[in-house]
Amino acid sequence: MPTARYIANDKLMPWLLSLTETRQVLAPVQAGGQTLFAPLTADSQLDINGLADASAKAALLPRCETLFEFHYSKSEGIPSKTELEVRETLPDQDTFLFGARPCDAKGFTVFDRVYDGGTRRDIYYCTRRDKTIVATLACTDPADTCFCNRVGGGPGDTDGSDILFTPVDGGYVIEPVTERGEAFLAEQPLVEAEDRKEEARKVREKVAEAMPDEGSLGGAKGEVLELFDDKEFWGDVTAKCLSCGACSYLCPTCYCFNMTDESNGDDGVRVRTWDNCMSFQFTLEGSGHNPRDGKAQRMRNRIGHKFSYYPELHDGNLACVGCGRCIVHCPVSMDVRAIVAQARDRALAKQEHAND
Amino acid sequence: MASSIDDLKSAIKKALPDLDMVIAWAAGPDPLSHTPLFITEEADIERIEWDPRCSQNLAGYLPGLRGKKVGIVVKGCDARSLVELLQEKLIDREDVTIFGLHCTGAVDARTARKALGSLRGLESVSIDGGTASFSVSGESKTLPLAGVLQKKCFTCTGADAEVCDHFIGEHGQPPQVTDIPATTLEELQAMSMEERLHFWEDQMSRCIRCYACRSACPLCVCQDHCAAQSREPHWVDQTDHPREKLMFQAIHALHTAGRCTECGECERACPMGLPIMTLKQALNLSIQDLFDYKAGTDPDQAPPLFEFREEEKNIKERDW
Numbered sequence: 001m002p003t004a005r006y007i008a009n010d011k012l013m014p015w016l017l018s019l020t021e022t023r024q025v026l027a028p029v030q031a032g033g034q035t036l037f038a039p040l041t042a043d044s045q046l047d048i049n050g051l052a053d054a055s056a057k058a059a060l061l062p063r064c065e066t067l068f069e070f071h072y073s074k075s076e077g078i079p080s081k082t083e084l085e086v087r088e089t090l091p092d093q094d095t096f097l098f099g100a101r102p103c104d105a106k107g108f109t110v111f112d113r114v115y116d117g118g119t120r121r122d123i124y125y126c127t128r129r130d131k132t133i134v135a136t137l138a139c140t141d142p143a144d145t146c147f148c149n150r151v152g153g154g155p156g157d158t159d160g161s162d163i164l165f166t167p168v169d170g171g172y173v174i175e176p177v178t179e180r181g182e183a184f185l186a187e188q189p190l191v192e193a194e195d196r197k198e199e200a201r202k203v204r205e206k207v208a209e210a211m212p213d214e215g216s217l218g219g220a221k222g223e224v225l226e227l228f229d230d231k232e233f234w235g236d237v238t239a240k241c242l243s244c245g246a247c248s249y250l251c252p253t254c255y256c257f258n259m260t261d262e263s264n265g266d267d268g269v270r271v272r273t274w275d276n277c278m279s280f281q282f283t284l285e286g287s288g289h290n291p292r293d294g295k296a297q298r299m300r301n302r303i304g305h306k307f308s309y310y311p312e313l314h315d316g317n318l319a320c321v322g323c324g325r326c327i328v329h330c331p332v333s334m335d336v337r338a339i340v341a342q343a344r345d346r347a348l349a350k351q352e353h354a355n356d
Numbered sequence: 357m358a359s360s361i362d363d364l365k366s367a368i369k370k371a372l373p374d375l376d377m378v379i380a381w382a383a384g385p386d387p388l389s390h391t392p393l394f395i396t397e398e399a400d401i402e403r404i405e406w407d408p409r410c411s412q413n414l415a416g417y418l419p420g421l422r423g424k425k426v427g428i429v430v431k432g433c434d435a436r437s438l439v440e441l442l443q444e445k446l447i448d449r450e451d452v453t454i455f456g457l458h459c460t461g462a463v464d465a466r467t468a469r470k471a472l473g474s475l476r477g478l479e480s481v482s483i484d485g486g487t488a489s490f491s492v493s494g495e496s497k498t499l500p501l502a503g504v505l506q507k508k509c510f511t512c513t514g515a516d517a518e519v520c521d522h523f524i525g526e527h528g529q530p531p532q533v534t535d536i537p538a539t540t541l542e543e544l545q546a547m548s549m550e551e552r553l554h555f556w557e558d559q560m561s562r563c564i565r566c567y568a569c570r571s572a573c574p575l576c577v578c579q580d581h582c583a584a585q586s587r588e589p590h591w592v593d594q595t596d597h598p599r600e601k602l603m604f605q606a607i608h609a610l611h612t613a614g615r616c617t618e619c620g621e622c623e624r625a626c627p628m629g630l631p632i633m634t635l636k637q638a639l640n641l642s643i644q645d646l647f648d649y650k651a652g653t654d655p656d657q658a659p660p661l662f663e664f665r666e667e668e669k670n671i672k673e674r675d676w
Contacts, residue, residue, distance in 0.1 A: 032628075032630075033466070033467075034562065034628060034629050036562065036628075053628070054564065054627070054628075062596075063565070063596050064594070064595055064596035141474075143475075144385075144386070144475060144476065236394075239392075239394040240391065240392040240393075240417075242568065242571035242572055242625070243571055244566050244567050244568035244570070244571035244572070244625070245565070245566035245568070246564075246566040246568040246625070246627045248566070249564045249565070249566045249627075250564075250566075250627055258594065260587070260593075262593040262594060269595070273594045273596070280579075280580035280581075281585050328386055331568050331571070331572045331625035332391055332392050332412055333385055333386055333391035334391070335385035335391075337385070338385070
């Protein structure tokens, strides 16, 4: 039977450090003025006051994943022949991811549908996912740019999490979400706190109620698709876009990658690295032709993928979790919420015009 | 700045009929940073904002809009980028209408956010003398400039747009920042070579390779054809090693040597807060030593690396 536990504020860091003896603990820590997920050590400055500057996605999709290593050597028998040796490199580290926010964890469900999609399982992703316990921290102070409640989430949601921490008076109520989460917690020296579950629920409820409700951004997949050929619309909304990759790389749901062989002499690695659809090279074809040669087409893909194509393939689930990092960190303050809302207005206006 | 904004709006209103567009700033989704505004209709003019949150350097849009008649609003430092773009013939002077302003300093949204805590209810930001005032839900919070301005403003060499067609408002001095912390460049200069490499490897380990630094740079003209992503030649590999990422920064810095006006966009755009303008500042010091040249100051001069002289005044090759 899943049980709630409790940990006092001053016991949190010692407990997390005790976990590092058997596994890697990834947590939001201070790094050069930023708050980033990094392996926790005794010297780390844990920073769980707000949303980390980058999402937790690298815990499951590293910026650079070595798929395998290779080595060329001369054949001993026939000198003109080259032998190739390939070594498998699978992730093997148990990880406790602490302090992901509900939006970060929901982002993992977006990956799950792609990398663990029934018939096709990506072995690197699935191995990491299996070795990682996701312990999410419910939000108590959503920022102006947070909009999880407009994309099917909420500041206390548990989608994608194994364990949920809720800040309460003096510490945290810890609740298992999955069986894995319960099995993990059962082995920990934590105080049982069934009696404080209600208090935690109320904290979450209060935060969720206080978030401004400006209407869902879901259900726009038809409208966004309808504007596919509307060059004027995409040109206007991307006039200020710099076409950099900050939005994609900070996004908890962007999962596109590039694969390259990087060799040095006879040794090399095949790596899978983050890629993003705002990059010119993303759709550059071998012939030199690029079907998306401008930022307007690239942004059309970015918005289309999140709010139309992905939901079309995955039961209406959006590929946006409303963390707002793309808004806060955009060098020119683009606003994804505004683009989707404008797309919907424009498509509806067009439909009305067609009915006139 | 209140009067400046009205004057700015009327000047733009007057000029707009003869232009394809005017680029200015409007309120952004984040209360601490405004956002570029592309004005094509008179109705858009009302959305213009002008205060220390107008941080973006809009000059970078101009080379991509070549052939169009564009109006642009610039601060002192942005105007220095225009000078460089004109020198390099990346924009045509007759096609650009410049609305110049006096800047009291531009807020660094990242540090100001941390200094202020909650941003809820932030109404206005102003700078007067040595302090910045943030009006939050009717109450005024005052903070010293060293804690909220972009680092480039600490050493501002001219807050007025020197090159312009219409100067709006009154001329003035750069922000008076007191208690300026040591710059990254000064810190690095005090380090050994080994320590410097360690410093950069530590910094670059945070780089996520989004290339916002490059995309925001008004002088990065290669953009879609950048050496960072080229496979042939293969200058930079795609692994996550900090040295590969530093290699790109070195390429960027060398490509902008003697051209960079230290507008700070690379550093402002970096979502990881990497102090990458430092590399350009270091090269600019060398350029100044070697060629007595400061980028972005004189539209009629040619950048030193654009020219070839058999003998340079400060480089005594024959004496080597």
